Each structure stands twice: as C-alpha cells, then as structure tokens.
Amino acid sequence: MSQKQLTILWLYPRDMNIYGDTGNVLVLRRRAEQHGYTVNVVEYNPGDTFPDTTDIVIGGGGQDSGQDKIQQDLQAIGPKLIDMAEAGVPMLVICGLYQLFGKFFKTQDGHVIPGIGLLDVETLAGPERLIGNIITHSDEFGDIIGYENHSGQTYLGADTTPLGHVVRGAGNNGNDNTEGAHYKNVIGSYLHGSLLPKNPTIADRIIEQAANNKFGEFTHGSIDDHIAELARKHAAKRPR
Amino acid sequence: MVKPYSVLMGKAVRYIARLRGGGSALPGLFVEKIDKNFVKDTLAQLPQGVVLVSGTNGKTTTTKMVVELLESQGLKVFTNRTGSNFVRGVAAALLGEVSTTGRLNADIAVLELDEAHAVHFVNQIPPRYSLLLNVMRDQLDRFGEIDTTAGMLEHIAVKTTDTVIVNREDPRLLKIASQLKNNVRYFGLDDTLLATFPSDDDMHAKSLLKSKRPGADVVLQSMVDNQATFVIDGRIVKTPLRLKGIYNVYNAAAALALTRSIVGQQLDQQKLIAALATVMPAFGRGETVIVNGQPCELVLVKNPSGFRLSLSSFDPTGVATMIVINDNYADGRDMSWLWDVDFVNLKNNGVSTVSGVRAYDMALRLSYDQIVVSHVDTDLRKALTKFIAEHHDEPKRIYCTYTAMLGLRRELAKIAHVQEVS
Numbered sequence: 001m002s003q004k005q006l007t008i009l010w011l012y013p014r015d016m017n018i019y020g021d022t023g024n025v026l027v028l029r030r031r032a033e034q035h036g037y038t039v040n041v042v043e044y045n046p047g048d049t050f051p052d053t054t055d056i057v058i059g060g061g062g063q064d065s066g067q068d069k070i071q072q073d074l075q076a077i078g079p080k081l082i083d084m085a086e087a088g089v090p091m092l093v094i095c096g097l098y099q100l101f102g103k104f105f106k107t108q109d110g111h112v113i114p115g116i117g118l119l120d121v122e123t124l125a126g127p128e129r130l131i132g133n134i135i136t137h138s139d140e141f142g143d144i145i146g147y148e149n150h151s152g153q154t155y156l157g158a159d160t161t162p163l164g165h166v167v168r169g170a171g172n173n174g175n176d177n178t179e180g181a182h183y184k185n186v187i188g189s190y191l192h193g194s195l196l197p198k199n200p201t202i203a204d205r206i207i208e209q210a211a212n213n214k215f216g217e218f219t220h221g222s223i224d225d226h227i228a229e230l231a232r233k234h235a236a237k238r239p240r
Numbered sequence: 241m242v243k244p245y246s247v248l249m250g251k252a253v254r255y256i257a258r259l260r261g262g263g264s265a266l267p268g269l270f271v272e273k274i275d276k277n278f279v280k281d282t283l284a285q286l287p288q289g290v291v292l293v294s295g296t297n298g299k300t301t302t303t304k305m306v307v308e309l310l311e312s313q314g315l316k317v318f319t320n321r322t323g324s325n326f327v328r329g330v331a332a333a334l335l336g337e338v339s340t341t342g343r344l345n346a347d348i349a350v351l352e353l354d355e356a357h358a359v360h361f362v363n364q365i366p367p368r369y370s371l372l373l374n375v376m377r378d379q380l381d382r383f384g385e386i387d388t389t390a391g392m393l394e395h396i397a398v399k400t401t402d403t404v405i406v407n408r409e410d411p412r413l414l415k416i417a418s419q420l421k422n423n424v425r426y427f428g429l430d431d432t433l434l435a436t437f438p439s440d441d442d443m444h445a446k447s448l449l450k451s452k453r454p455g456a457d458v459v460l461q462s463m464v465d466n467q468a469t470f471v472i473d474g475r476i477v478k479t480p481l482r483l484k485g486i487y488n489v490y491n492a493a494a495a496l497a498l499t500r501s502i503v504g505q506q507l508d509q510q511k512l513i514a515a516l517a518t519v520m521p522a523f524g525r526g527e528t529v530i531v532n533g534q535p536c537e538l539v540l541v542k543n544p545s546g547f548r549l550s551l552s553s554f555d556p557t558g559v560a561t562m563i564v565i566n567d568n569y570a571d572g573r574d575m576s577w578l579w580d581v582d583f584v585n586l587k588n589n590g591v592s593t594v595s596g597v598r599a600y601d602m603a604l605r606l607s608y609d610q611i612v613v614s615h616v617d618t619d620l621r622k623a624l625t626k627f628i629a630e631h632h633d634e635p636k637r638i639y640c641t642y643t644a645m646l647g648l649r650r651e652l653a654k655i656a657h658v659q660e661v662s
Binding site for chain 2: 017018019020021022023026027030063064065132133147149192193194197198227228230231233234235238239
C-alpha cells in the first residue's frame, strides 16, 4: 500500500518550547498515524531552509529572550506563512507565537514589537500575569480545557473570531470573554496543558484539513479517547 | 537581641501544633507575626554565619549532605531539615533548636530556600556562602519564566558576602557567575557525563559549545555501580556512595566544593570522604521503605528536568513502577510539564499503577508514548493498596510529586516503618 505522508512544520522548537507545547506535536503525529498517514516532522529554527512542502504548521510559547531570538527570522518567513494560511494550510500557534502571528506586541514601556499580521489581533503587555486552569467553549469544538499563563493581553480585530468563549478563567485579555483566535484554518490560543492531548477534536480537525488539502479526502480512524475524556473530566473540576 | 517572649510563645505554638500532628509552617508563621526579626536576630549569633543552598532541583538532598560533611569537620550545624524551604519553615526549625532564652547552640547555619523566598531572606540576612545548583523549568505558574528564576539566583549571589559556589554546566548560572564581583568557585561534570544532564535548552539544541568552561574545584568524573570518582583540586578521589541517582551524586560534587570552601586549610579530607560515603538520601528523594520485605523507593519528581534525570538514573527492569501526580499549589497546577518528559525508558516494563489527582493526565501522557498502564485510580490509598498487593514479592518504585510523596509516606507508615521527619 502506498503511504500517504503529512509534513508538520514545527516552528522554532529550540527557542519557543516552554510549557509542554511539544505535546501538541506528539499528539498530531500519533493521531495522524492512527488515521492512516505517515508523518514527517520538520524542525525549523532561525536560519534554517524553509521546506517546500508543509501540510501543518505548529508553534509554541517562549521566554521573552526566546522571542527576541526568533523575531527577525519570523519577519523573513512571515509572507510565506501568510500565503500558506490564505491557501488553507492548518496552523496551531500557542502563546508567544500566537502573539507574534498578530499585528504587534506592545511592551510595558511602549516599545512595539512587530508581528507578521497573519492574524488580525493586537497584544498589549498587561499589569499582571493571567495564570490558572481555564475552560472555554466553542460551537465547533465543544468545551476546550487547558491552562493559561501569560502577561500579554490580546484584542481581536473585526475580521477575527475567537477560538472560544471563556467559561472559567481569563482568556485573551481578562475583559471581553474571548479566548484565542480562529482565522481560516489557523488557530491561535493561550492554552497550554498541552492543548491537543485533552482536546483531541481540535487535533483531528487540523489533521482532517491537512489531509483534505493534500489528498482531497480524509477518513477518520478509530481512536480510543476514553482516557482523554477522563482527564478532561478531572481537569474541569480543578481550582483555578 | 532575640525577644524572649517570642521564643516562649513560639515554642508553645510549636508544641501544640505537633500534638495536633500539624506541619512545620504554622509555628513559624506565628513567630514571624509576633517578632519579625526573630530569624535574623537568632541567626546573627552564629560565629560562622549562614550558608544558603538554592536552585531548582536537589536542594534538600544537597543541604543534607553539606550538613553531614560540615559535621565531619567538627562543626555544629543548624539546618531546616524538613525541606520546608520557606522562611517560616526556617523560623519553625529555629524554634525547635533555640534555648528558652533564645540561644542557638551552633557554629553555622546551612539553609535550603526556595528561590522566591531566598530573595527576601538575603535582603535581611546576607549569607556568607551560597550554593547555586541549577535553574530549570519549574513552577512557571508561580515564577512566570526561567529567566525570572535566574534573576532571583543572581540576587542571592550578589548579596553573598564571601564565596558563591556555582554549577558551571548550567548556562544561565555560568552567565551570572561570570559577572559577579564575589569570590566564585565551581563544581562540574567530566565531558563524558555532559550528555546525561541535558538542560532545558539542550533538549532542543543538538550541538552546544561546551568547551569554554571555567576550571572546577570539584568535578564528578564517573559513577559506576555506586562507586563515584571525583576530581578534587586536580586529584582523583574514589568512594562508594549510598546515594542513588546520578543527579544526587552530582549534588555531592556541589556539597564537596561548598564544604571545602567553608573549612579551608583545616580540612580533613579523609573524614570528609568517609562522611560522604555514609550520607543517606533525604526523605522522599530516593528514600527506600521496606514493605513486606521488599524495597519500595520513593522518587520525588517536580519538573521535567528532574523527572527526565530520574528516569534515566533508575533501571526499571525487575521493578514494579507506580506514578503519582498531584496538582496542588506545592506541586504546580499546570500539567504541561508532563509533556516535556520522555517516558520511553518505561516502555519495555510498562507502568503498573498511575494515581493522584491528575492520574488521568499522566495516563494520557503515557498512552501517547505507547506505554502500557495496568491500573489508573485517582484514589491514592486504594491505588497504593492494590499496587502493593499485586507486586508483594517484587521491588517497587514510585515516582511522585511533592504532596503525593507526603500522602504516600502517610499511607506507607500504616503498614511499614517510615522514618519520622521532624
């Protein structure tokens, strides 16, 4: 049988890798395999050659110092990422890269760090970190369960819909009840945990979009998610 | 001058708290409230001052080693033995030791302090010596970023009046040390061991330049079957150790370097190494409890680097494995860290039991590394009972978070001898 391969482009694993976002890559890899695909994960760090074929783009959060290190490179590959997003390539960016996929990040002292403007969102440094367990709800994915830890407060532009609405926790900015951003097949979010293990419907949607783009079809494999269900149930009961 | 009534009232609260079976924090909190200078004034009596041990991993075991090494050199040492590494834990420990007139009968204090608490502590009480072990990804829900934690350790170093002892293999600490005006002494690893200790940065960086490291006073050269080889001041010293896990043995290099620095010329090296050979692991840090004639090891895991090192240090063959993960405040509420640990080392033997408040997060993590888990139960007592019954004739090992470790020790004390920690 000829194997269908999906390529995951993992942005900046060296500098943007805190809070277990590596779990998202592992979950995409395993689930794609269970849906019947072989998976090639390409790690992309500043200065590397940008691969020709990419079916899924994924990236995580980093230290402030990590964000400094990737800033220039991200600006250079920004136009490619935007073309891919417009063409429907599914992407998942968490925390730091979510902010930098937006228009800008404005620090406490008014310094503006430009993003690539793929998402119509803006982030301002907040007075305090928003930290704790969080539950949001989306019509598409149901309850989304995770953990947030960010000082940036993100506001969505008119064209951008949130990933979910906050049920418990702070979300994008602690004010307007939104969490994350969803534009075409691109998802930005503050949720760690990691996000995908306890929210497998999001993982499967990303794989489905990638498969449809590449092969024109997707067949859902049979995956036993009862442990994920129980992990969700127990996580939802935990204090902030 | 220590106010006498603070001591008497604090001791009374400590006595009552212990009758109730309470922890060490309450009396400390009380005495801090009625006399905020209690800790400072009491420690100010010590002729050789205060030694601070800080860093992400290994504080408790290292502090225990330093105390025993200094005692081998004839010093009388005060320490906060329970691993309650907040300032109020120090206050509580002092209450247990001082006379009713507030006199502390010791030459020197060796204290382990949580980074965040140490920052405030050193402003009041500058240590003579400090030991910086490592800075790893831990408790990000409390401190925010690793670089923030590194900043805290830098502050401790700057406030140190005599010598700072630094792990030269930790890139963040090395950077701090290179900018210090204090005396700095290093401990380190032989090149052949570097790969065993990946820092959080190395995890994702394939090749790091390891050549430009400063010379170290004590280097861990090798560890084979509990036989450790150190290079101390350029000379090779071999000794058997009762400590388990190579990370504990590396902390022994830290403890040796610190002790050598404190004792100086009068050091009796023979007694020093003899004392090191007999150091037992601190409670819950590779501690062994005998259950039905079989050893049951408790291995505390608090963060990805510690968990990774533990997994690579202990051979799972022939041992029944249990993992207990809680998410109380002291454990850290965020479960993300489990995804930064590679569990592949447990694949051949599988995991017998997973428990704790976040048992299902742990089971989910293991499932994605395709590791067989026989039993999952969030109820610690039931899970432990079943684990012991099913593996009654095998050695056992339990990886546990901090509050899970305390719970396990309580449960194990009902069926086996568990050393009391005061």
